[in-house]
Amino acid sequence: MLADEELDLPEIGERDLVAHFTRLAHRQYSVDAGAYPLGSCTMKYNPKASEAVAALESFAAAHPSAPDSMVQGCLEVICLVERAICALTGMKRATLQPPAGAAGELTGLLIMRAYHDAQGEERSKVLIPDSAHGTNPASVAIAGYETVVVPSDLEGLVDLGEFEKLLDDQTAGFMLTNPNTLGLFEKNIKTIAKLVHEAGGLLYYDGANLNAVLGICRPGDMGFDIVHSNLHKTFATPHGGGGPGSGPVAVKDHLVEYLPGPLPTLDPATGRFMQVQPAKSIGRVHANHGNFAIVLRALAYMTSNGPEGLRRVAEMAVLNARYLQARIAGAYQMPYTGDCMHEFVASAGEMRRETGVRALDVGKRLLDKGFHAPTVYFPLIVDEAMMFEPTETESLETIDALADALIEIAAEAQTDPDVVTQSPHTTPVRRPDEGRVSNPKTRRLTADMNAGR
Ligand SMILES: Cc1ncc(COP(=O)(O)O)c(C=O)c1O
Structure with a gap:
């Protein structure tokens, strides 16, 4: 308004503008657009009913600083989700403040530290497989502990012998996910829990x-604290896109007093919800109650599925992963032969040595065939790792189409490797990260990697 001259702004008709942004939007791949088998990420379809619940004005317009008396419904939502989380994990109470899994890990480790401090013990290290x-070693470092790495055995499980050697009175705890990141169930979990507890440590479950x-088994019953x-x-x-997320932390009885506060709690005397500070709370880990809209969506999802539905989610997730693994097992190396759970890790190691096609190339070629890539190069212990997690929400037809695409890519690697290594051919942007290959040093490195050196 203060300018003397007219601004030189581009002029474009509404119709063209809408078409431009709609075209851009259609270039975006998402869980709504198709299968997203990104291992470890559980990229399942997000039901639209949950979105509708999260958008309800009475929730969306509630002010985070409103007095408890005005937001009884919101506090009840938090208490219901807390109760469901505790029922599903076998824990006593939970905080919904942490805004992501990694934030939950740090919160859990700070609780671990507060617990040991209260016992008058200074423990220095946390074991991880x-x-x-x-994020596990990163959280351990931020919590001020030393990370000690426990090797996996030939089956892909925690090597019990090595684990016992590393466990001592300096061990604050052991962080583990079960099934682990190879998609395998740690069948020795009860022994592991016993050993950790005998050494005075705590067992942390990366959920x-x-x-x-x-709905099938619970970390609490496995011995996790x-x-x-x-x-x-x-x-x-x-x-996706970095969030927003929600990583509630649930604990057993002996750790409730250290939870971040305040904890929304039902006062049985009045039937009203209030906020209670745990006695030895580690303090706040997030403003207000964390990402409330995510908690609300979770409640909508939990209640629309019900206990039986949630169990079916797990059963179908495992079935879909086993089916996909069985379908592509002839085309890709499977480094671990144990029955997979909801995800599995394949390797393109042999493929790279025979044809020069790497896991990264398989992922890129999959984009041409209309699917999102799997997670690649994680876990680090698998050469040319490709981690697939189809989730329970994909149909048999979609999983078959994904398997067919992967089998086709394996055949192309043999007959026409360039079509795979030069992919993707159909996406608007091709290999932005590989732009750096123009640097002679990186080019040499890439050539070395391709040659398997
Ligand atoms: C096994 C495992 N642990 C922890 C995390 C961290 O969770 P977040 O991304 O919510 O911080 C992830 C994320 O993918 C994960 O796969």
Whole structure:
């Protein structure tokens, strides 16, 4: 308004503008667009009913600083989700403050530290398996502990012998996900729990893989003391682009007093919801009650499925993963032969040595065939890892089409490897990360990797 001259703004008709943005939107791949078998991420379809619930004005317009008397419904939602999480994990109470899985890990480790401090013990290290997600050692470091890596055995499970050697009176705890990141159930979990507890440590459950065991078995019954769950994975709330997420942390009786506060709680005397500060709380880990809209979506998902439905989620997730694995087993190397749970890890190691086609190339070629890529190069202990998690929400037809596409790519690697290594051919942007290959040093590195050196 203060400018003397007219601004030189582009002029475009509404119709053209809408067409432009609609075209751009259609270039975006998403869980609504098709299968998204990104292992460890549980990229399931997000039901639209949950979105409708999250958009209800009475919730969406509630002010986070409103007095408890004005937001009784919101507090009840938090208490209901807390109760469901505790029932599903076998824990006593939970905080819904942490805004992601990684934030849940840090919260759990701070609870672990507060517990040991209260026993008058200074413990210095936390054990994690070598198949662990990168956030585990990062959280351990931020919590001020030293990370000690426990090797996996030939089956892909925690090597019990090595584990026992590393466990001592300096061990604050052991962080584990079960099923682990190779998609395998740690069958020795009860022995592991016993050993950790005998050494005075606590057992931490990284609940990123809870989708595999929902309603079937509970971390609490396996012996875990602290659990984080990822609402944005297991309970079908949007996940991607960095969030927003929700990583509630649930604990057993002996750790409730350390939970972050305040904890929304039902006062049985008045039937009203209030906020209670646990006696030795580690303090707040997030403003207000965390990402409330994600909690709301999770409640909608949990109640629309019900206990039987949630169990069926896990059963179908496992069935779909086993089916996909069986369909592509002839085309790709399977480094571990144990029955997979909700995800599995294949390897393109042999393929790379024979044809020069790497896991990354298989992922890129999959984009041409209309699917999102799997997770690649994780877990780190598998050469040319490709981690597939089809989730329970994909139909048999879709999983068959995904398997067919993967089998075709394996055949192309043999007959026409360039079509795979130069892919994707159909996406608007091709290999942005590989732009760096123009640097001679990186080019040499890439050539070395391709040659298997
Ligand atoms: C096994 C595992 N642990 C922890 C995390 C961290 O969760 P978030 O991304 O919510 O921080 C992930 C995320 O993918 C994971 O797969």
